[in-house]
Amino acid sequence: MYEGVLTKMKTEFSSPIQYYLDMGSDFINMNQLLDRRIHIKFLRFECLNCHLERPIYRQGFCKSCFFDIPQAADWIMRPELSTAHLGKEDRDLEYEKKMQLQPHIVYLANSSNVKVGVTRKNQVPTRWIDQGAHEAIEIAEVPNRYLAGITEVALKDHISDKTNWRKMLTNSVEDADLNAEKERLAPYIPEEAKPYYLENKTTETHLEFPVNQYPEKVKSLNLDKTPEYSGVLKGVKGQYLIFEDNTVFNIRANEGYVVGIDVD
Structure with missing residues (x-):
């Protein structure tokens, strides 16, 4: 036990x-x-x-901690709300600088369908594994969470940012041409994030689950x-x-x- x-x-x-x-x-x-x-x-x-x-x-x-600690602040789920790059505190500026002011990856992952997402660079490919994605590719590598967030917001007008977990678990998924999707979305990247587009990153990561x-x-x-x-x-x-x-x-x-x- x-x-x-x-x-x-x-x-x-x-x-x-x-x-x-x-x-x-x-x-x-x-x-x-x-x-x-x-x-x-x-x-x-x-x-x-x-x-x-x-x-x-x-x-x-617990409810008390959720509304108090920086690990549960809104910018966790909505990276475009990050403010550490401005020196502006949400709940704990030291923690927010540590988490937000580091390289982030904007990516495409295919778990139930192709979706756009954001993660810290050191969480690749862990983030894709956690989402049950069987294939993924990096779109951009930006220096902070805010830039990743506004890029995701801009791209989700043109592609999903959600996973259908039931479809993912029944393996009702199809392979997609992630490079083609990446090229299709490139023009929609915000101007301030365009310099960080990974044009030469064309290799998809494939994941096999037990x-x-x-x-x-x-x-x-x-x-x-x-x-x-x-x-x-x-x-x-x-x-x-x-x-x-x-x-x-x-x-x-x-x-x-x-x-x-x-x-x-």
């Missing part, structure tokens, strides 16, 4: 991608659990910031409604565990939940 607070699975870029669940004193290699029965039991909450036993509000944080069986129709496991679940693990994609009975469990959406995990 393993016991710990759920956090985003750590990954290793290989073929297939290796997944590790951090359970505090133990790391579980999820690839080694394929085709084995896993029991998951909800035990309690633990906020990832204050570590108190409080109901989780969003992103693994999935033995995709679900035909997904049903999501909700620990609030179903505090105990048992199923045979058939795959891992994005941040989802995929089980034999078509149940899927989003680890990231359940950050801050303390669980017991038993493996047959």
Whole structure:
């Protein structure tokens, strides 16, 4: 029996991608659990910031922390709201400078459809793995989060910025010519970001996920409604565990939940 607070699975870029669940004193290699029965039991909450036993509000944080800490500020989800490049504080300028004033990548990724996205350069290809993308390409490398954000905003007028997670999990996806899409979108990059366009970056990154069986129709496991679940693990994609009975469990959406995990 393993016991710990759920956090985003750590990954290793290989073929297939290796997944590790951090359970505090133990790391579980999820690839080694394929085709084995896993029991998951909800035990309690633990906020990832204050570590108190409080109901989780969003992103693994209790409500108090979510509205206070810089790790949950609006610019996390909406990078165009970043202000550290102006020396302007949102919640904690030192933290915001550290996170925002570093190279960011604007990219195209194909998980359920081709979408535009933004991530810190040091999160490539981790971000693509977390999204369950089977192919991706870099569009631009900019020096801060703000420039990445305004580029994404400009491009999403011409291409999606959302992933259909159900389609991604059933593997109802098709390969796309990401280079052609990148060239199509290039004219729409804002003037101040145009110098950072990666014209010569033409190689797509392809990702292989450890999935033995995709679900035909997904049903999501909700620990609030179903505090105990048992199923045979058939795959891992994005941040989802995929089980034999078509149940899927989003680890990231359940950050801050303390669980017991038993493996047959």
